[in-house]
Amino acid sequence: MKALVVLALAGFSSLALAEQADAAAQPQSPAVEQYTYGMKLDIAHVVSTTDVSNVCGVVPAQMTYEDSQGQRHTLEYQVMGSGCTGG
Numbered sequence: 001m002k003a004l005v006v007l008a009l010a011g012f013s014s015l016a017l018a019e020q021a022d023a024a025a026q027p028q029s030p031a032v033e034q035y036t037y038g039m040k041l042d043i044a045h046v047v048s049t050t051d052v053s054n055v056c057g058v059v060p061a062q063m064t065y066e067d068s069q070g071q072r073h074t075l076e077y078q079v080m081g082s083g084c085t086g087g
Helices: 002-025
Strands: 032-034 045-049 056-066 072-082
Touching: none
Parallel strands: 032 072
Antiparallel strands: 045 056, 056 072
């Protein structure tokens, strides 16, 4: 009986370790930083930006980028959408 309990516990612990390994292997999404005027930025490569081509007015946008050390950052800032048409 004790051997059965030990085998069951070993099975559950290996499943828990596998779940932890899967979680560690998945890339973590960077925390969103709020841009402030004059903020020093180290942008080596822009990964993605929010599409504001169909938005009219000032809206929040995000940019995900990699710095010179290869770390990913997400920055939120205000931008004027380019979807306004004069009429």
